[in-house]
Amino acid sequence: MLSKRAKYAIKTLLFLQQYGESRPISAKIISKEENIPYKFLENILRELRQNKILKSSRGPEGGYTFLKQPNAITVADVIRIVDGPIALIPCVSENFYEKCHECTDEATCKIRRLFSKLRTEMLPVLDTTIAELASI
Amino acid sequence: MLSKRAKYAIKTLLFLQQYGESRPISAKIISKEENIPYKFLENILRELRQNKILKSSRGPEGGYTFLKQPNAITVADVIRIVDGPIALIPCVSENFYEKCHECTDEATCKIRRLFSKLRTEMLPVLDTTIAELASI
């Protein structure tokens, strides 16, 4: 399951794409409009900034805008930052690889093979950019 | 992420497919061979039995065999029984549908649209049967 955190993050980026082209948008506004708990949103925004997706400006009229362009940010990027791996088992993850604890032979593991295929099918869908997603 | 429970369940079914055609296989053997904590495995086996995937026989020489045939059990079936929905957000799940809490309009929700497509891509992969998976 996608976490609320990730869902909020995507919603936030879609909101910024729609209203934040020129001026920064504050967490307060996003929180109110997208129905996201304020303090929780702050955490998410910080994470997006630390990962070079957004930039921020302080003070009145401050808020958040894109650092990376919306047509260069994929949904997969956001999920990886916020939730971690796309793959459903760690041993087929490209970005968060981990050996399965009980697995004796990765090369012949049938589950691994299936979930590797699954990841392969999932990725193109999640490689949709925020810009594309907004215009769907 | 796939839970360990689900992974163990699939491994168990693969094991039965390989060694349990004729005689029942005990939890003890599966536990040892597949490296699954015994008592935890018992829970999983019970769930699979209650969901008409396996049947059991008691006493010495007892154990578990298929009730449903391996070519009629899909990986998706197992995941649904053990973990719940395949879909990554509840509002696009066929078998475990739930409205998203903050969502105002499901019909126009772009996230919903994307994750609906994602589910559509995932399903054919997970509709692989245990029999097919064993012979991959």
Place this chain on the structure above:
DNA sequence: TTATATCATACTTATTTGGTAGGATAAGTT
């Protein structure tokens, strides 16, 4: 009758998720 299994309920423990609290810091406005 004994050994080997499943069966059932309940409990525990660790991790993750979804937040909150409280205050520091920066910047624009008056």
Place this chain on the structure above:
DNA sequence: AACTTATCCTACCAAATAAGTATGATATAA
């Protein structure tokens, strides 16, 4: 300078879920 509006940061907390255990009852073949 004071005030307001905002981000920034660390830490904490509560509920839910995941993963695994404990204890004992029940059935069955030898």
